[in-house]
Amino acid sequence: MTKKSTDSEPGSSFQNIAIRGRKRTLGNINAAKATWRLEMGLLHQHADGQSYKQVRFRSGGGTRNLNVLKICTIKDILTIAVDTFFPDENSKLGPLSAMEAEIRDFKGDTLDYSKKVETVYNEAKMKLLRLYLLGSYID
Incomplete structure (x- = not known):
């Protein structure tokens, strides 16, 4: 009934x-939810300068699960990721001031920083979005 x-x-x-x-x-x-879940990983430039290597949890990286608002942009995600992997602007890899940081998607493609998380989710057509913070030393 x-x-x-x-x-x-x-x-x-x-x-x-x-x-x-x-x-x-x-x-x-x-x-109806106002937030999205996503996974954030850290990739660091390899010694050869061409490729990136995933940083493991014990070295200050790992995969972090984040809840972000749908209206967040990729620029906001960059700020959240930097705060997560570089607390006090420092990590085992070195100080943040000596590195360039950018956000890439699971395929390694560069994302437009003005895009909203909701748009990236819809384009990827994935259940759980994974993004990477790429760090490379400034020459």
């Missing part, structure tokens, strides 16, 4: 349905 309740917000596509005393929401609840 089901009955519709009027607990949903006006103009919302969600309906609360009471089934035997429990409420259940119909619709895409993930679309």
Whole structure:
């Protein structure tokens, strides 16, 4: 026995349905969330200067799980990633002032810093987005 309740917000596509005393929401609840989950990794320039190597957790890198607002831009993600991997602007790799940092996607492609996280998610068509902070020494 089901009955519709009027607990949903006006103009919302969600309906609360009471089934035997429990409420259940119909619709895409993930679309209603204000945040996205993403994984952030750290890649550092290899000694040859051409390739990048993933930095492991014990060396100050690792994969970090972040919750960010949908309206965040990639520039905001850069700030969050730098604060995460370089606390007090320092890490085992050296000081942040001696490095250049940029954000790349899971394929290694450069991202436009004005793009929103939601746009990158929609373009990637992935369940969980993975981005990398690339660090290289300034010559």
